[in-house]
Amino acid sequence: xxxxxxxxxxxxxxxxxxxxLKILQVNxxxxxxxxxxxxxxxxxxxxxxxxxxxxxxxVIRVLTENPFETxxxxxxAPELNPSLRTMIREARNAEKCVTVxxxxxxxxxxRLESYPEWYREQSVDLIASLPFYLEEGVDRVRxxxxxxxxxxxxxxxxxxxxxxxxxxxxxxxxxxxQGMYLAPTQCTLEAEYRRELQERFGxxxxxxxxxxNMPIGRFREYLVRxxxxxxxxxxxxxxxxxxxxxxxxxxxxxxxxxxxTLYDCDFNQALGHxxxxxxxxxxxxxxxxxxxxxxxxxxxxxxxxxxxxGSS
Amino acid sequence: xxxxxxxxxxxxxxxxxxxxPELFKKFxxxxxxxxxxxxxxxxxxxxxxxxxxxxxxxxxCIDAYTKSCLEEGMSLExxxxxxxxxxxxxxxxxxxxxxxxxxxxxxNSL
Numbered sequence: 001x002x003x004x005x006x007x008x009x010x011x012x013x014x015x016x017x018x019x020x021l022k023i024l025q026v027n028x029x030x031x032x033x034x035x036x037x038x039x040x041x042x043x044x045x046x047x048x049x050x051x052x053x054x055x056x057x058x059v060i061r062v063l064t065e066n067p068f069e070t071x072x073x074x075x076x077a078p079e080l081n082p083s084l085r086t087m088i089r090e091a092r093n094a095e096k097c098v099t100v101x102x103x104x105x106x107x108x109x110x111r112l113e114s115y116p117e118w119y120r121e122q123s124v125d126l127i128a129s130l131p132f133y134l135e136e137g138v139d140r141v142r143x144x145x146x147x148x149x150x151x152x153x154x155x156x157x158x159x160x161x162x163x164x165x166x167x168x169x170x171x172x173x174x175x176x177x178q179g180m181y182l183a184p185t186q187c188t189l190e191a192e193y194r195r196e197l198q199e200r201f202g203x204x205x206x207x208x209x210x211x212x213n214m215p216i217g218r219f220r221e222y223l224v225r226x227x228x229x230x231x232x233x234x235x236x237x238x239x240x241x242x243x244x245x246x247x248x249x250x251x252x253x254x255x256x257x258x259x260x261t262l263y264d265c266d267f268n269q270a271l272g273h274x275x276x277x278x279x280x281x282x283x284x285x286x287x288x289x290x291x292x293x294x295x296x297x298x299x300x301x302x303x304x305x306x307x308x309x310g311s312s
Numbered sequence: 313x314x315x316x317x318x319x320x321x322x323x324x325x326x327x328x329x330x331x332x333p334e335l336f337k338k339f340x341x342x343x344x345x346x347x348x349x350x351x352x353x354x355x356x357x358x359x360x361x362x363x364x365x366x367x368x369x370x371x372x373c374i375d376a377y378t379k380s381c382l383e384e385g386m387s388l389e390x391x392x393x394x395x396x397x398x399x400x401x402x403x404x405x406x407x408x409x410x411x412x413x414x415x416x417x418x419x420n421s422l
Contacts (some may be wrong), residue, residue: 134387177382184385188355192385210385 001230001237004302011242016251016296017108018264021288024251025072027269028056028084030258033058033106033183036142038131038176040217043076050076051305055260056083058283062256064094064242066288072253074101075264079112092122099125101174104153105146116153120160123169126207128154134194137178149159154203170206180223180232182239182308183210194218195290212236212265214304244310256283264296267304270285322372355384362391363398 008016029050032043052060063071071091078084078100091098100119107115119126123287131141138147154171158164163171173193177183191209197203213219216233223229245251250265254275260283263269264276274281276297330363347357358380365373381391 035406134389142401175385179382181379184355184383188353189385239351 001234004300007240016298017143018292021292022069022196023072024068024157025253026059026256027074027258028078028081030076031080033109034103034142038141038213040214041266042217049258050081051258053083056087059256060087060090062283062286063096065093070097072099077106079102079106079115079251079259088122099127101127104128105149107153108149116156116160125170126171130213131176131178133193141178151201158204159266172207172209173205175210180228183212186210212304212307214301217270237306239296239307241306241308244306250303254291268297317371336344359394363394366395367398367402
């Protein structure tokens with residue numbers, strides 16, 4: 001297998017550079033109420049890495065002082081960070097779009113029940129993990145009972161207008177394979193998700209994203225444990241599609257880790273590969289002009305974002 | 313059976329072509345083309361594949377087409393339905409031969 005860097009060298013691009021910088025993605029901690037088998041940050045209730053108030057404040061300062069359009073918040077479960085509401089409120093006051101990547105089940109945790117309604121009030125776009133439309137596929141990856149809670153959460157969101165009111169904030173669902181195979185095409189599976197969720201539960205949503213599992217974090221541990229790591233990497237590399245390179249996430253965002261370190265994407269963040277933009281390693285050093293022209297730090301896990309139709 | 317069927321042999325399918333590459337290439341071209349989406353979608357084609365794989369009881373094909381079904385976003389529900397269709401056709405093919413027995417009885421009876 002060629003390295004990803006070699007593969008990029010064979011394309012007309014030669015190397016991967018940032019194209020624009022409209023999205024500030026921030027991982028506000030690895031703590032999660034779930035411990036999904038495919039999680040690339042190995043999130044779980046036992047993780048202690050959570051963004052503190054001061055760093056969250058710096059993120060908002062950077063967001064509002066620079067021409068970002070969107071704050072994209074991920075985790076762990078972002079709702080488990082007490083700074084989340086303040087961050088969203090300040091971002092919305094600055095007229096920035098806000099997207100939160102939620103696992104849905106967290107809405108049933110104590111003191112977090114009001115989040116769906118509050119998200120709607122703040123016009124937060126939601127990207128919700130639902131690895132499959134059937135119970136067995138979801139519970140196998142995310143834990144027993146997860147599917148039923150996810151369905152209940154989606155019904156609540158629908159009741160608030162998410163997925164049902166096209167003029168309101170969006171509700172996107174995320175499929176990911178429940179094993180070491182690649183994701184199907186988005187349009188094919190989206191139609192099936194719509195039909196199945198509508199027929200079974202009357203649930204609607206805005207769009208479906210199909211993502212491949214990244215060979216890092218807990219999913220990498222599974223691949224190594226079962227002797228399938230090399231086979232999966234070969235599969236990703238064989239499916240390399242140069243057409244994905246213009247839309248690949250890292251060329252349009254910068255990612256801030258829970259401790260304020262700057263990365264090219266959330267996957268590099270999980271691996272600890274900081275951005276290569278000179279000395280700009282921390283949010284304190286944030287320099288929009290330097291970051292918008294930076295070279296992206298790549299490694300073989302990047303094959304996960306360029307396989308097939310792309311996955312980020 | 314394990315001495316006959318080894319999962320890793322599936323990856324060595326290309327070895328079949330060693331002693332007649334020309335014919336094997338023709339097979340691979342045909343095989344690949346037949347699975348390309350046409351009037352039927354890729355999903356429909358791999359579902360046919362998984363059904364046939366079970367009826368011909370080929371462990372390699374079952375392995376390969378089950379994975380293909382997963383990669384097309386299908387579940388065990390889809391696969392099970394396809395296998396029932398293929399098995400029912402196979403069952404029907406056996407049952408229809410009862411008419412051969414009926415005819416044989418007619419031919420051999422007073």
